[in-house]
Amino acid sequence: MPASPRRATLATVAASAGVSVATVSKVLNGRSDVSPATRSLVQSLLRQHEYVAPTPRREPAGLATVEVQFDSYLNAYSTEIIQGAVAAGAEAGVGIVVSMRRGADRTTAWARELVASGRRALIAVTSELTSGQPAALSRAGLPLVLIDPLNLPRTRVTSIGSTNFAGGLAATHHLLALGHRRVAYVGGPATAACNQARLHGYRAAMEADGAAVLPGYVRSGHFRYRDGVVGGAAVLDLPRAPTAIFAGSDEMAIGIMEAARARGLRIPEDLSIVGFDDTQIAQVTSPPLTTVRQPLREMGGVALRTALRLAAGEKIDSHHVELATELVVRGSTAPVPATRA
Structure with missing residues (x-):
């Protein structure tokens, strides 16, 4: 792996x-006994060298904090992650700050702001990061832990996820065991690592059972309700529509349910649906959603504890942790109807 970039010092800038x-120290401390020309030059070089003041060795006054950052709006998935992180933070005596920031906004200045705010570590959830962003955090001395990253930067990062491939395999095997042969997959971003693993699990189950993945049976979007409506409509309008759909998230599965109802299809009598996540919404849908349980609260807790270990300078056993998934069968799946077999 490439060596971590060396932190710029006052001597480097001087x-x-x-x-x-x-x-240089006088400029940093806002002293007035420096000429305007020298001040301007030093400030320019501080930015050019991406200088970050060393983190104080002693604990700042007040409760230490870890930031949990999201790329997009908060939903049932996000809530589960946050609850897990908050519970683990309470046990460790650490506060949790939740924020939202788009990938393009994350720069060296952003890393400096986090350090200046007293953050002990950063947990980024379903984020898309460039290789320069983890490097900026490394220069600032701020540990980074990713949960379900949409991409993995080339530099080594620590990430927490679940057994997405096994989950996709279990969901599809369940539908095949019910007699479904025309099974579609409507998932998240095509480049997202977690989505790719779920899709590979789906394809592996279909191939192992000798079931063909028909043209148009794989759709990608975002893990959101609206994308489930659009993706569900697209596969249900195919000349040979599926009798079952595996959705990449619970939100997408609910969107697919709506697309099915708009076409006069009953669930599960006419169409079986499996989701992924097992958030609270899976239990309150009509009918309740069969889904793959992703241990989201546990993932939030593991991420928080891992971030604190990194902040303390401890070595960790693995830079990628996968927690086990589990199929939860409810009312949205049933044997394939004879009229649609």
């Missing part, structure tokens, strides 16, 4: 500016 370390 040498570039041709001034003393004391002069």
Whole structure:
């Protein structure tokens, strides 16, 4: 793996500016006994070298905090992650700050802001990061843990997920065992690592059972309700419509249910649906949703504890942890109707 970028020091900036370390320190501390020209030069070089002040060794006053950051709106999935992180934080005596920031906004200045705010670590959930963003956090001395990342940067990062492939395999095998042969997959972003694993599990189950994945039976979007409506409509309007659909998330599954009802299809009498996540909404749908349980609260807790270990300088056993998934059978799946077999 490439070596971590070396943190710029006051001496580095001073040498570039041709001034003393004391002069650079005065500029950083806002002292007035520095000429405007020298001040401007030093400030420019501080930005150029991406200088970050060292984190104080002693604990700042008040409760230490870890930031849990999301790329998009909060939903039932996000709530489960947050609850797991908050519970683990309470046990460790650490506060949790929840924020939302798009990937393009994450720069060196963003890393500095997190350090200046007293964050001990950052947990990024379903985020898409460039290789430069983990590097900026590393220079700032701030540990990073990813949960269900949409991509894995080339630099080594620590990530927490679940057994997505096994979950996709179990969901599809369940539908095949009910006699369904025309099974479609409506999932999340095509490039997302978790979505790829679920899709590979689906394809592996179909191939093992000798069931063909017909043209148009695989759709990608975002793990959201609206994408489930659109993706569900697309596969249900095919000339040979599926009798069962495996959805990449519970939200998508509910969207597919709506698309089915709009076409006069009953669930599960005419169409079986399996979701993924087992959030609270899976239990309150009509009928209740068969889904793959992803241990979201446990993932939030493991991420928090891992982040604190990294912040304390401890070594961790693995840079990627996968927690087990489990199929939860409810009322949205049934044997294939003879009229649609």
